[in-house]
Every structure is written in C-alpha cells, then in structure tokens.
Amino acid sequence: MPVPAIARSWPVGARPVVVRGWDPPATPYARGHRGVDLAAPVGSPVRAVAAGRVLFAGQVAGRGVVSLELTGTGTPPLRTTYTPVRPSVSAGDEITPAQPVGTLAATPSHCATPCLHWGLRRDKAYLNPLSLLPAWLSARAPARLLPVLGVPLP
Numbered sequence: 001m002p003v004p005a006i007a008r009s010w011p012v013g014a015r016p017v018v019v020r021g022w023d024p025p026a027t028p029y030a031r032g033h034r035g036v037d038l039a040a041p042v043g044s045p046v047r048a049v050a051a052g053r054v055l056f057a058g059q060v061a062g063r064g065v066v067s068l069e070l071t072g073t074g075t076p077p078l079r080t081t082y083t084p085v086r087p088s089v090s091a092g093d094e095i096t097p098a099q100p101v102g103t104l105a106a107t108p109s110h111c112a113t114p115c116l117h118w119g120l121r122r123d124k125a126y127l128n129p130l131s132l133l134p135a136w137l138s139a140r141a142p143a144r145l146l147p148v149l150g151v152p153l154p
Helices: none
Strands: 018-020 036-039 045-047 052-060 063-070 078-083 085-087 100-104 115-122 125-127
Antiparallel strands (some): 063 078
16 A cells, blocks of 8 residues: 655654665565654654654653654555654544654654654564655755856856
8 A cells, every 4th residue: 555645744843864764674574664754853853744643652772752643644554653752642642733742852862963753664564754745845855057147147
C-alpha cells in the first residue's frame, strides 16, 4: 500500500536540512537507517505532520519519544515517531496537523549537530517518512532572477 502525501508541515522548522537520509535495511535486523534525521536547535517545537492520535508519549531507553497513528491512512494505519522529544501530549490525545507534540530534547546522538529522528511505519514495515511530504512542501523554492542595477549595458 503506497504512502499518501498527507503532511501539512515538517516536524521541525520550515525546510530543515536532512542530516541523514532514509537507508532501509536489507532484512528486518540488518544495518540501515529506519527514518530520517532533521537538523534543528534543541528546544525547537516538534509538530505533528498530519492529523492523528497519540499512541505513545514517554521515555524509551532514556530518550523521549512521541508516536502518532495517522488518521485515514488505511489498515493497518501509518505510524510516525519523533525522538528525542520532551513530550507535551499524552497517549490518546487527538492531534491536528502542525500541532506541537513536544520540543527537541538535548541527548547524545549520532548526528554531529542536534537533530530530530523522524520515523514512519505501517505495521512492521519501515517506510521513508519524507514520502508523507507533498511536492509543494518538500520542494525547494524555485530560483528567481533579480535585476542587476548599476551595470552599464554592453
């Protein structure tokens, strides 16, 4: 089942730098990167990319995690996860697109700078969370030519 491009915002920032991209493992227990890492300052608001319901908000292995089940994404539904986060929501809360679910926490990471790990799953299958972003949200702004003033004509 394909991933619908239902995101209405990035989880952090307007267009954050992808520090580490999606690298799916060859087998369920193989090496890989089961999500993407987005650069953001510690304390940045972390937002839900789409409407859903909070499945989990708490600590896992000493890191704050928020996991959301996304509304209207089929059976089984898509689940997106954000870590490390200081949650501001609780399990069972209904979430709207772009609603803050916490703030980026300061924890040791495999990123050289603070980053948010954003994951996506359908049942046991890991998926690329960037596929939730529609083209208008993920594309960089087009280049614009500006006038050059004060330069003599040839």
